[in-house]
Amino acid sequence: xxxxxxxxxxxxxxxxxxxxxxAIKRILSRASVEDRIAPxxxxxxxxxxxxxxLARVFAKAINCxxxxxxxxxxxxxxxxxxxxxxxxxxxxxxxxTHGGVDEARRLKEDIGYAPLESRYKVFIIDExxxxxxxxxxxxxxxxxxxxxxxxxxxxxxxxxxxxxxIISRCQHYIFKRLTQAELEAHLxxxxxxxxxxxxxxxVALLARRGAGSVxxxxxxxGQVLASGADRLGEQDTRExxxxxxxxxxxxxxxxxxxxxxxxxxxILRQILDKGLDLGFFLRELTGCxxxxxxxAQAGDKALPLIDAxxxxxxxxxxxxxxxxxxxxxxxxxxxxxxxRRVMTSLxxxxxxxxxxxxxxxxxxxxxxxxxAGGGCGPNSPNSPNSSGSYGSPGQxxxxxxxxxxxxxxxxxPAPPAPPVSPDSPDSSVRQTAPQNYGTRRQDRDASGxxxxxxxxxxxGFEPGHGNVSGSEAAYGPEPGRGVSSGAASAPAPRQxxxxxxxxxxxxxxxxxxxxxxxxxxxxxxxxxHLPRIKSLGAHYDAEAGQLxxxxxxxxxxxxxxxxxxxxxLETLARQYYGPQTAVALGVPESASRAQGAEAANGLKSxxxxxxxxxxxxxxxxxxxxxxxxx
Numbered sequence: 001x002x003x004x005x006x007x008x009x010x011x012x013x014x015x016x017x018x019x020x021x022x023a024i025k026r027i028l029s030r031a032s033v034e035d036r037i038a039p040x041x042x043x044x045x046x047x048x049x050x051x052x053x054l055a056r057v058f059a060k061a062i063n064c065x066x067x068x069x070x071x072x073x074x075x076x077x078x079x080x081x082x083x084x085x086x087x088x089x090x091x092x093x094x095x096x097t098h099g100g101v102d103e104a105r106r107l108k109e110d111i112g113y114a115p116l117e118s119r120y121k122v123f124i125i126d127e128x129x130x131x132x133x134x135x136x137x138x139x140x141x142x143x144x145x146x147x148x149x150x151x152x153x154x155x156x157x158x159x160x161x162x163x164x165x166i167i168s169r170c171q172h173y174i175f176k177r178l179t180q181a182e183l184e185a186h187l188x189x190x191x192x193x194x195x196x197x198x199x200x201x202x203v204a205l206l207a208r209r210g211a212g213s214v215x216x217x218x219x220x221x222g223q224v225l226a227s228g229a230d231r232l233g234e235q236d237t238r239e240x241x242x243x244x245x246x247x248x249x250x251x252x253x254x255x256x257x258x259x260x261x262x263x264x265x266x267i268l269r270q271i272l273d274k275g276l277d278l279g280f281f282l283r284e285l286t287g288c289x290x291x292x293x294x295x296a297q298a299g300d301k302a303l304p305l306i307d308a309x310x311x312x313x314x315x316x317x318x319x320x321x322x323x324x325x326x327x328x329x330x331x332x333x334x335x336x337x338x339x340r341r342v343m344t345s346l347x348x349x350x351x352x353x354x355x356x357x358x359x360x361x362x363x364x365x366x367x368x369x370x371x372a373g374g375g376c377g378p379n380s381p382n383s384p385n386s387s388g389s390y391g392s393p394g395q396x397x398x399x400x401x402x403x404x405x406x407x408x409x410x411x412x413p414a415p416p417a418p419p420v421s422p423d424s425p426d427s428s429v430r431q432t433a434p435q436n437y438g439t440r441r442q443d444r445d446a447s448g449x450x451x452x453x454x455x456x457x458x459x460g461f462e463p464g465h466g467n468v469s470g471s472e473a474a475y476g477p478e479p480g481r482g483v484s485s486g487a488a489s490a491p492a493p494r495q496x497x498x499x500x501x502x503x504x505x506x507x508x509x510x511x512x513x514x515x516x517x518x519x520x521x522x523x524x525x526x527x528x529h530l531p532r533i534k535s536l537g538a539h540y541d542a543e544a545g546q547l548x549x550x551x552x553x554x555x556x557x558x559x560x561x562x563x564x565x566x567x568x569l570e571t572l573a574r575q576y577y578g579p580q581t582a583v584a585l586g587v588p589e590s591a592s593r594a595q596g597a598e599a600a601n602g603l604k605s606x607x608x609x610x611x612x613x614x615x616x617x618x619x620x621x622x623x624x625x626x627x628x629x630x
Contacts, residue, residue: 007218010190013083014071015057018050019186019214020178027173028054029070032061037120038171040143040152042128044159045175048215051155055124056082058153059090063118078118089118096127101134108142111150121150128154129161136163143169177212180204180307187217191232196225198232201309205237208307209280242276246312249288253319256331256360264356272349282339282352289332292320296328331359510577512538518576528568531559545580547573551587560585 012018015025031037043051060072060082072079081087093107107123115121125131131139143152143166154170156162178186184200184207191198206224210217224232224240238245248267255263271281287307294302295317306313320328338355345351358365516534523529537550549569551557560569566583573581613619 006190006222007215010193010218012050012053013057013060013074015054015061016071018053018057020182021050021054021175024054024173024175028058029061032058033068033070035062035068037062037151039146039150040170041154042159042162042167042170042172043153043155043175044172045157046177046213047157048210048213048217049175049177050214051175052124052126055153055155056090059087059120059122059124062120062151063087063089063122067119087118089115089120090122090124092124092126094127095125095130099131099135101132101138104131104135104138108138111142111147114147115149119149123150123152125152125154127156129156129158133163136166140165140169178214179212180207183207183210183212183214183217186214187221190218190221196232197230199234201234202232202237204307205234205243208284209241209243242274244271244276244281244284246308249284250315250319252285252356253288256356257319257322259360261357261360264360265353268349268353268356271352278348278352279339279343282335282342286332286335286339288316289328289335291316292323293325293328293332295320296323296325327363330362334359334362510540510542512540515572515576519572522572530565530569532556533560533569540577545578546582546584547577548584548586551585554587557585557587 015029018025041055043055045051057072060074060079061067061069063078063082064072065076065078066073074080074083078087082090085092091110093103111121111123113121139152146152152170159167159172159174184203187203187206188198188200191203202224206217206220209220220241221232224237227236227240229236235245237243248271252264252267254260255267271278291306291308291313294305295313298305300317303310303313303317306316308316323331334355338351342348342351342355515538519530519533532552535552539548539550540546541548549560551560559565570581570583573583609620
């Protein structure tokens with residue numbers, strides 16, 4: 001058996017032998033029957049879809065001795081010469097090597113001569129987009145009004161490179177990629193002609209790997225048959241072509257479902273060690289998520305739509321029921337968009353590993369409602385609960401998580417604002433409208449008061465009772481009890497009803513250690529954290545209802561005074577100490593003086609400050625530590 005070149009051996013010689021392109025074959029055959037031949041044709045499409053093949057068949061049909069006819073006889077002298085490529089009136093030109101203006105001028109001269117032996121003189125220009133601009137200009141008039149009995153057929157994979165003046169003078173036919181069924185039928189026909197036994201799953205795999213190209217599919221089949229096997233099997237096809245088996249995908253989906261980081265790494269190493277085709281692996285992985293999404297939507301009715309054996313389709317149906325629909329949709333989109341990033345990355349293996357880990361930990365990295373573009377609300381069974389799973393707490397799927405989900409962050413957090421003296425020109429603006437570096441949504445209750453989205457989610461919140469948002473809350477009472485006068489503070493905020501203290505905490509047992517336990521429990525539930533709160537000094541005055549926190553320095557104090565941190569701190573304090581608790585922030589006087597002195601000494605030593613002092617006759621009285629914003 002000769003398998004040297006299956007593509008050339010089984011190249012179609014008639015319209016009805018060509019796979020796919022039914023509409024184009026019908027148009028060309030009818031034009032040949034009616035002898036209505038256009039001056040120029042343009043065949044465009046991806047590689048291996050039949051452009052050059054149909055051009056040759058069309059040339060035979062219009063020059064056959066039985067013409068006008070819809071199919072060439074392939075027996076007359078003209079048909080045999082065109083098939084062998086030696087017909088004097090059918091000229092094939094490779095524009096990649098003969099695309100200059102000189103070749104176009106010689107071609108224009110040859111057009112003036114009548115056909116020698118055939119009815120039509122046919123010029124087939126392959127890869128016509130490689131013609132130079134001068135060559136196109138030389139052919140422009142000829143394509144529009146060629147001599148009688150002359151026609152041009154130009155084939156190209158890049159029609160966008162053609163001048164619009166050329167396209168307007170041609171009948172343009174766009175060749176589509178062949179469907180999976182058309183490719184499978186063509187490959188099965190070739191294997192039957194070769195009297196070879198084959199596995200239908202192997203043929204389907206070759207057709208899928210060929211991606212709509214007959215030539216690619218035939219070349220891959222010849223590569224597999226070159227191993228000398230008596231039968232074309234699926235396992236041999238995957239091993240020779242470096243394609244992952246279904247067992248690899250089932251194991252990978254299992255590891256993603258269980259968020260098994262080590263399992264994912266082991267599967268990835270197996271893929272890399274075997275030298276599998278990463279591009280095709282990603283295509284098949286995307287197809288797996290697509291199949292599960294359809295099966296999750298339609299159930300058993302969608303089994304015929306799955307491009308897999310009946311046993312594999314049933315297995316995918318079982319896996320589809322174990323994932324939330326929103327996660328399947330998000331993983332499908334992430335896999336599809338990640339194909340280009342992985343294949344164009346300088347480190348494809350690391351990029352693929354990151355993609356697989358993102359698929360596994362997607363519910364913890366970003367809310368699925370946002371990743372999937374909506375479709376499930378916060379109370380939906382598809383939304384994650386506090387354990388990072390889905391559904392009700394008693395029905396949480398996947399592993400139990402030992403730590404809370406990480407808060408998504410799409411941008412670097414902005415640094416806190418520098419301290420401002422009450423006497424400075426912008427102090428009023430800074431106190432009444434502190435910068436908000438996060439995004440917070442405010443609603444309105446029945447009385448028109450602002451309701452903060454974060455505060456409204458806290459236990460015990462009731463709308464319509466003078467509720468205030470975190471951005472409206474003030475910065476605390478006047479300084480006192482060891483709090484520096486330079487610290488950011490303001491009158492106590494308006495009061496609102498809050499949740500009662502937790503059970504088991506008597507008023508006499510309220511201390512800083514207990515508050516930190518309450519804070520840790522809140523962090524586990526929500527994943528919200530405050531900067532270095534366990535390093536604070538604290539004093540709670542039960543009679544005044546005030547919690548005074550002594551920060552490490554002014555920078556630390558400003559961080560806690562930011563809108564979101566301040567609102568969370570006040571909420572936790574009122575939950576633990578009582579609904580009337582006020583919070584004051586400050587730094588020790590000694591720390592403030594030490595930082596000011598250090599900053600003043602640093603300023604005095606700078607050349608720029610010395611020049612300013614000399615020029616203005618000024619002196620440095622006071623300085624405060626600042627930051628550089630990036």
